Amino acid sequence: MPHDHAIQCVHDPLLVILSYLVSVLGSFTALQLAIAIPAAQTAAQRWRAIVAAGAAMGGGAIWAMHFIAMLACRMDIPVAYGLGLTVLSALIGMASCMAGLAIAGTGVFGWSKLIAAGVFMGLGVTGMHYTGMAAMMMPADTHYDMTLVAASGAIAIVASIVALWLAFNLRGWLQMLGSALVMGVAVCGMHYTGMQAASFMPNGAGDAALAGGLSVTNLGMGVFAVATLLLATMLALSLLRQRQRAMVQI
Known part of the structure; x- marks a missing residue:
């Protein structure tokens, strides 16, 4: 039987x-990789840099963080995750960051382009978050406080604008x-604002609600391991390229 308390x-x-x-x-890895966007000599080089930096930002700084934070949320009911929506949320996060970098990094860099790219990217990041939330499989129904949902979206847009500005204006290691x-x-x-917007009401579905889902622990630790390995590899390659470039200039 459903209960009355969230x-x-x-x-x-x-x-x-x-x-x-x-x-x-x-974030640090994405900023390192984004250096290559304005420095690109060809369209192919620019797109490679956009894809790499967008993957680091969307896949590591945002999506991986999201699912590790979901693992941090302990509730008195079992929770699993649907694979399809989980993968979709990752694709949304990375694609929106790549699109934001492409919009801001194509042609002359300016505030109007930066804001447009930040809004697009921020909405994509918000979509990633709530798609990831929709992937939750549990014997409870999720309800949202729309004021806090809007607040989380606003934070995502502001964060995206700041991230894009930093990506095209910072160069120093300590600054990054x-x-x-x-x-x-x-x-x-x-x-965490988005999480605060959600409330979970038991619906009495029992363990049947978890059928076919990935366990929170397996998903969370898998995401952490893959994201850490990917980001460490991308960061090492970026630093190696910068060092090689500096040696050529000497």
Whole structure:
């Protein structure tokens, strides 16, 4: 039988910190890779840089952070995730970041283009978050506070505008690290605001609601392992290319 009281989400502080660190690593990697966008000599080079930086931002700083943060949410009911919507949320996150970088990085860089790209990217990031939420399989129905949903979207848009501005204006290593720390706060702020917008009401479906889903633990640790390996590899390659480029100039 359904209950009258919403299920509370209690966050594990260690996993919250881990989600933030993953977001910072993804943001730093994306900023490193984005250096190649304005420096590209050909359209092919520019698109390779856009795809790489967009994958790091959308897949690491945003999507991987999202699912590790979901793992941090402990509830008194079992939860699994549908594979289809989980994969779709990753594709939305990466595609929206690639599109934002492409819009802002094509032609003359300006504020109107930056804001348009940031709005597009922010809406995509918001769509990623709520698609990821829709992937949750549990014996409960999800209800949303639309004011907080709108607030999470606004945070995502502002964070996206800031991220794009930083991607095309920063060059120093320490500047990028400081910016990645700030971007991690912004991304986490969007996610946890979105989580605060959701309430979960038991519907009495039982374990049948979990049929065919991925367990939270398996999904979360898999996402963390893959994202960390991918971002570490991309960051190492980016730093190696920069070092090679500097040696050629000497």
